[in-house]
Amino acid sequence: MEGPERVEVWPTEEGRWRWRYVGHVVLLSNMDYLSVEECEHSARTAYPDLPLKHLDGERPSQSGKPSRATRVFHRVYRLLRFGMLCYVLLQLLKRGLRSSRRI
8 A cells, every 4th residue: 555545536437436545444435426526525525634646547456355254254144134134024923913813
């Protein structure tokens, strides 16, 4: 990683715009934008005191790929969330059936 903290802005292959914070970690914006002005506004709102660097013609490296352990963790986490949702729905269904028998 080069230099101090900064915000980088670049065009995507689809013609939209992205930004990311680069410092002791790299944080990618959660959205892409239709125009460079929208993208810059979002980046400056998030990090108003940092310099903005345009990556014209160059794409940032994708070295931030999640590790295998991270991917496994996220799969397990999604399965647990799905299981909890099923459990809650089942409990609500049971409660609804019980209350309909009373009437």
